[in-house]
Amino acid sequence: MQVNLYATFRLLAGLKTFDLPLPPGASVAQAVESIVERYPVLRSHWLDESGSLHAHVLLFVNGREVRTLPDEMQTPLQPGDVLDFFPPVAGGSRRSVCAF
Numbered sequence: 001m002q003v004n005l006y007a008t009f010r011l012l013a014g015l016k017t018f019d020l021p022l023p024p025g026a027s028v029a030q031a032v033e034s035i036v037e038r039y040p041v042l043r044s045h046w047l048d049e050s051g052s053l054h055a056h057v058l059l060f061v062n063g064r065e066v067r068t069l070p071d072e073m074q075t076p077l078q079p080g081d082v083l084d085f086f087p088p089v090a091g092g093s094r095r096s097v098c099a100f
Helices: 007-013 028-038 040-046
Strands: 002-005 017-019 058-061 082-086
Touching: 002 007, 007 040, 007 082, 028 040, 028 058
Parallel strands: 002 082
Antiparallel strands: 002 017, 058 082
């Protein structure tokens, strides 16, 4: 399975993409745990004290946000799947535009 890291997650781990070997049917939660074992610097940025994914971490499975999947973090994965991790994003214009 391919894992892609974006923005600050990429900087923290020191890499953009990597292959993650997992047995077929492993869950998204198991994949996340395997990743933070390999790259412990990501643990506090991704997981809270109980081991749950922080609400501000955007995790996509094959282009679909994990929280929109029926089984969410328990979604089974296959070797060809792709996981994308995005940190919270802030910004925008200093100007507000209001049209009535």
